[in-house]
Amino acid sequence: MLAYTIRRILLVIPTLLAVAVLVFFVLRVVPGDIVEIKLAAEGGIISAEEIQKEKERLGLDDPIMVQFYKYMIGLPRGDLGISLWTENNVSEEIMSRIGLSFELAILSTILAVLIAFPLGTISALYRGSILDYVIRIITIGGIAVPSFWFGMLLIMLILATFGNLPPLGTISIFDDPKTNLYQMIWPALSVGYRYSSVVARMLRSSILEVLSEDYIRTARAKGVFERIVIVKHGMRNALLPTVTVIGLEFAFLLGGLVVTESVFNLNGIGKLFVDSVVRNDLNLLQGLVLTVATGFVLVNLIIDLLYAALDPRIRYQK
Amino acid sequence: MSQPPLLDVRNLQVEFKLKNGTVRAVDNVSFQVNRGEFLSIVGESGCGKSVTALSIMKLLPKRVAEIKADYVKFDGQDITNLSENEMRKIRGRRMSMIFQEPMTSLNPVLTIGDQLTEPLITHLEMSEEEANNRAIELLNMVGIPEPEKRLTQYPHQFSGGMRQRVMIAIGLACEPDLIIADEPTTALDVTIQAQILELLKDICNRLGVAIIMITHNLGVVAAYADKVNVMYAARIVEKGGASEIFGKPSHPYTIGLLRSVPRMDKKRGGRLATIEGLPPNLMAPPSGCRFKPRCPMAADTCDSSPELKERSKGKNHFTACFYSDEANKKGASIYVSDKDKFKPIKVKKDKPVLSVRGLKQHFGVSFRSGWLSSVSGTVKAVDDISFDVYPGETVGLVGESGCGKTSVGRAILHLNLPTGGELKFNEKELNQKSVALVRQDMQVIFQDPFSSLNPRMTIGQILEEPLKVHKIETDEVARLKRVSELLTKVGLYPYMRDRYPHELSGGQRQRVGIARALCMEPKIIICDEPVSALDVSVQAQIINLLEDLQRELGIAYLFIAHDLAVVKHISHKVIVMYLGKVMEIGDSDTIYGEPKHPYTKALLDAAPIPDPNIERGREKIILKGELPSPLNPPKGCVFSSRCNFVTEDCRKASPELVDFDNNHLAACINIEGGK
Numbered sequence: 006m007l008a009y010t011i012r013r014i015l016l017v018i019p020t021l022l023a024v025a026v027l028v029f030f031v032l033r034v035v036p037g038d039i040v041e042i043k044l045a046a047e048g049g050i051i052s053a054e055e056i057q058k059e060k061e062r063l064g065l066d067d068p069i070m071v072q073f074y075k076y077m078i079g080l081p082r083g084d085l086g087i088s089l090w091t092e093n094n095v096s097e098e099i100m101s102r103i104g105l106s107f108e109l110a111i112l113s114t115i116l117a118v119l120i121a122f123p124l125g126t127i128s129a130l131y132r133g134s135i136l137d138y139v140i141r142i143i144t145i146g147g148i149a150v151p152s153f154w155f156g157m158l159l160i161m162l163i164l165a166t167f168g169n170l171p172p173l174g175t176i177s178i179f180d181d182p183k184t185n186l187y188q189m190i191w192p193a194l195s196v197g198y199r200y201s202s203v204v205a206r207m208l209r210s211s212i213l214e215v216l217s218e219d220y221i222r223t224a225r226a227k228g229v230f231e232r233i234v235i236v237k238h239g240m241r242n243a244l245l246p247t248v249t250v251i252g253l254e255f256a257f258l259l260g261g262l263v264v265t266e267s268v269f270n271l272n273g274i275g276k277l278f279v280d281s282v283v284r285n286d287l288n289l290l291q292g293l294v295l296t297v298a299t300g301f302v303l304v305n306l307i308i309d310l311l312y313a314a315l316d317p318r319i320r321y322q323k
Numbered sequence: 324m325s326q327p328p329l330l331d332v333r334n335l336q337v338e339f340k341l342k343n344g345t346v347r348a349v350d351n352v353s354f355q356v357n358r359g360e361f362l363s364i365v366g367e368s369g370c371g372k373s374v375t376a377l378s379i380m381k382l383l384p385k386r387v388a389e390i391k392a393d394y395v396k397f398d399g400q401d402i403t404n405l406s407e408n409e410m411r412k413i414r415g416r417r418m419s420m421i422f423q424e425p426m427t428s429l430n431p432v433l434t435i436g437d438q439l440t441e442p443l444i445t446h447l448e449m450s451e452e453e454a455n456n457r458a459i460e461l462l463n464m465v466g467i468p469e470p471e472k473r474l475t476q477y478p479h480q481f482s483g484g485m486r487q488r489v490m491i492a493i494g495l496a497c498e499p500d501l502i503i504a505d506e507p508t509t510a511l512d513v514t515i516q517a518q519i520l521e522l523l524k525d526i527c528n529r530l531g532v533a534i535i536m537i538t539h540n541l542g543v544v545a546a547y548a549d550k551v552n553v554m555y556a557a558r559i560v561e562k563g564g565a566s567e568i569f570g571k572p573s574h575p576y577t578i579g580l581l582r583s584v585p586r587m588d589k590k591r592g593g594r595l596a597t598i599e600g601l602p603p604n605l606m607a608p609p610s611g612c613r614f615k616p617r618c619p620m621a622a623d624t625c626d627s628s629p630e631l632k633e634r635s636k637g638k639n640h641f642t643a644c645f646y647s648d649e650a651n652k653k654g655a656s657i658y659v660s661d662k663d664k665f666k667p668i669k670v671k672k673d674k675p676v677l678s679v680r681g682l683k684q685h686f687g688v689s690f691r692s693g694w695l696s697s698v699s700g701t702v703k704a705v706d707d708i709s710f711d712v713y714p715g716e717t718v719g720l721v722g723e724s725g726c727g728k729t730s731v732g733r734a735i736l737h738l739n740l741p742t743g744g745e746l747k748f749n750e751k752e753l754n755q756k757s758v759a760l761v762r763q764d765m766q767v768i769f770q771d772p773f774s775s776l777n778p779r780m781t782i783g784q785i786l787e788e789p790l791k792v793h794k795i796e797t798d799e800v801a802r803l804k805r806v807s808e809l810l811t812k813v814g815l816y817p818y819m820r821d822r823y824p825h826e827l828s829g830g831q832r833q834r835v836g837i838a839r840a841l842c843m844e845p846k847i848i849i850c851d852e853p854v855s856a857l858d859v860s861v862q863a864q865i866i867n868l869l870e871d872l873q874r875e876l877g878i879a880y881l882f883i884a885h886d887l888a889v890v891k892h893i894s895h896k897v898i899v900m901y902l903g904k905v906m907e908i909g910d911s912d913t914i915y916g917e918p919k920h921p922y923t924k925a926l927l928d929a930a931p932i933p934d935p936n937i938e939r940g941r942e943k944i945i946l947k948g949e950l951p952s953p954l955n956p957p958k959g960c961v962f963s964s965r966c967n968f969v970t971e972d973c974r975k976a977s978p979e980l981v982d983f984d985n986n987h988l989a990a991c992i993n994i995e996g997g998k
Contacts (some may be wrong), residue, residue: 241853
C-alpha cells in the first residue's frame, strides 16, 4: 500500500506540469486582446502608441518564450502573476474566492452522501417495491431539474417560511459559523439534490450488481447473517464505482457553478471565471484553470487511494 | 441400514416466475442420501440439477423462485417450512456448498482468512484466535502450503485450483454432515481436477461427510459416486447405484449420454452415438415423456408420462421409461446405425499441407514489482515446435491451460507474428506477406460459439461476408444459394439464414462457425477448443459433423483441446505440450495405448473414464502442484518440477525429442529404448 501511495503521489508532479504548459499555450491561441478591450472600456480615442505603451507596461510585448519563462518561474512560488484587468495579484484573487467554492463543494458532498446512501441502498434492497419506485422518481427528478431552478424554488420557500433571506455578503465560517451555514446550506442543497440523485442511482445499480455476484451466494451458503452479507460482502464492493462518481462530481463543483452562484449571489470561482473570459484576462484565466485542474488531479489522487484501500487487487497491481 | 437417511427429498418442485411465463425447473424430484454417501446428479445444462441443489439449501432468489415439496427431511427434520434464520443456522454449519466458479465465488476485497473464519465465528462462536488456528488447520488439510501467510492474502493471489481448495476448506470448516458440490472442477484442468476430487473424497471419507456432486462429467461420476441420479428436462429419468447406471443403463437417455462421450479406453473408429435434437424448452415442455422427441424408441405409449419404477425389487434401480427392459437389453444399439460404422480414413503422407519447423512464439513482458522498479522477462509460449499436417489428417494438440497450445494456432494463422521458426503451407513459405494469399485456405473455428459471431448480423450475412470479401461469389443469387448449401451441409436449415445468433442454441452456433470456416473451401481448419463449451450430446453431434466433413472434403484439422478423450477420438496424430515445449508426439493409438513420457502418463491418469469398473481398478499417478510460472520455467526439463521420476540429470539440460519407433517421439532422458 505504501509503495502504491508513493508511486501514485509522485505521478501527480508530471501531470500538473503538463497541465501548466498546456494551459499557457492553449490560452495564447485564443484571439482577442485585453489591452484593446480595457482601453475601449475607458472610452475616448485610442492611439496605437497608447496600446503599445500599455502592452509594454503589462509585459505583453515580450516574446512568448520569455512570457512562458516568467510564468514557469513563478509557479513553484505560487506566483501566478497579476490580473491584467484589475492588476491585483492573481493568487490572492483566487484564494479570496476559492474558500467559498470549496466550502460549497464540501457541504454539497456531505448532503449528497447523507441523502444518497440511504436512498440508494433502500432502493436496491427493496427492488421492485413501491418504495423503490418513489425513490427512483425522486432521483430521476434530481437529474432532470436544473440546479439553479431548484435553487430559485428554494429561495421562494425560504421567503415564504422565514419571511426574509439570509444576509448578503460573504461571512467567513471561522467568524460566524451559524450565519455562514445558514447562508450556505441553501445553495448546497440546490446543488446537492442533483449530486445525491446521481450518486443514489449509481449506488443502487452497483449494489444490485454486486448482490448477484457468486461470492454473495457463497457468503449466504456459509450461513452468515444477512445483515453482514450486505454490509461486509456487498457494500464494500458496491462502493467502488460510487466513490468514483462522488469524486468526479466534487471536482466538478470546485470549478465553480456560474448560475447557482448568481442565483444565491455568492462570490465564488464561477463568477471570476466568467469575468476573466469576457475580459480576456489571460493571467487570471490561466491561474484559474491551473487551480481547478490541480483540484481535479488531487481529487483523482484521493479517489485512487481510496480505491486501493477498498480493493486489494489494485494495491497489489503488477 | 435402520438409520434414517441424512437427506430425504420427496416430490421437490421448483418454479421460476418469469415475465413471459412460468418455468418448472425441477419437477417432482425425490431422492435420498445416507450418511457418508456419495450421490451424483448428472445431466446436461438446463436439466435442473443445480436448481435442485440450490433449492435444498434454499439459496434461490425468493423473488422469482417458488419451492414446493411434500417434504425435505434433513437428519429427520423437515426443512421445507423453516424460517430464513433457522435455515441460516443450518447453512454452513450442517450442510455446505462448493460452487463451480472458484474465480468468482470468493469475495475479492476480503482476505482468505476473513472468509474462512466467518462460518467458524458465526456458527461455532469461536474467538478470533481460535478461529484463526482452526483456519490454519483447515488450509493444511486441503493442502495449501504456508497457511499462516496465506490467511492474510486475497483471492486474486491464488490460482484457480488453490481457490477451489479454499472453497473446500470453507465448506468443511464447521464439519458439516453434507456437502453439495456444484460442478466443483469444471473450470479446472484435468490434473488439478484429479487433485481436488481426490482431496474431497479423501476428507469426506475420513470425516464421514455425505456428498452430493452435481456434474456433467460422466468420468467423474464413474470414479467416485456410490449412487447416481440422471436428470433430463427437470425430472429424474433414472437413478440407482453407480454400477447399475453404468453397467445396465435402462433409460434411452442414459444410454445415449453414456454412448455420446468419446472414450479413451476404446480403439478409434466409428462415429459417436448421438442423441439428435436439443433438450426441450421448459417454458412449454412436451406432454408425456419429455425425452420422446429425441428418443429412438419412442412410441405412442410415450404420450403419457412414465413413472419412476423400480426395475427389480430391492435393487434400488429406478427408471422412468415404458420400454426400460428393451432399452436395457439393446443398449447402445438403439442409437447406432450402419452408416455409423466406418474405418478411419487412411492419410496419404506424401506432401504435408502444413509444415511447422522450430516454431517459436516468445512474448516480452514487463510488470511492476514494488517501489518504482519493474521486472521484465520473456514468456516462451511456444518454444521450438515442429510437426506436419497432411491433407485429410487431424492433428490433436493437448495440454493443460497455459501450455501454449492456443498460441501455436494463433502463430500459424499469423494472428500473432511468430518470433522464430519456419512455416510452410503447401510447400510455400508462410510469412507476414504471403499469409494474406493463403488466408482463404486456412480457416479457424473458435471455442466460444457465443462471442465469436457478431450479434448484429444475421446468419446469412455472417456466411456471405467472406464470400464477398474474397470475391469468390460475386453474383448475389449464387451467393444465396451457396449460403443455403453451406447451412445444409452443417446440419442446419436454409431458412435459418435470416436468424440472428442469439436465436440459435450453442450447438447450432458452433455449426454456423463451422459453416463460416467451410465457405472458403479451406485446406486446413484450426479448431481451437471447438466443443468444450457444449453439452456432451451436442458435442458428439459436432464431432461427427467435423469427421463427416473431413471424409467428404479431405480437410485437415489442427485440433486444439484439453479433453483427452475427444482428442483421442478425432485425431490421427497427437502432440502433447507442456510449458511451450513438445513432450510427446505420435499416432493417437500409440500415445494413448503406450504413452512414454511421464507427463503424458499423468495426463491420461488424471482424465477419468466413464466406467466405474475400469476407473476404480486402475492405479493413478496424480501430479502434484500446478503449472510453474512461464516467466520462470524450471531449469533443464520444463516438467522436472512436477515429475515423479525426476533425477539430477533432468535439471541439467532440456531433453531432446527422441524417436522410439514409427514417428513416436518423446522428450525425456529417463525412457529406455530410444533410437
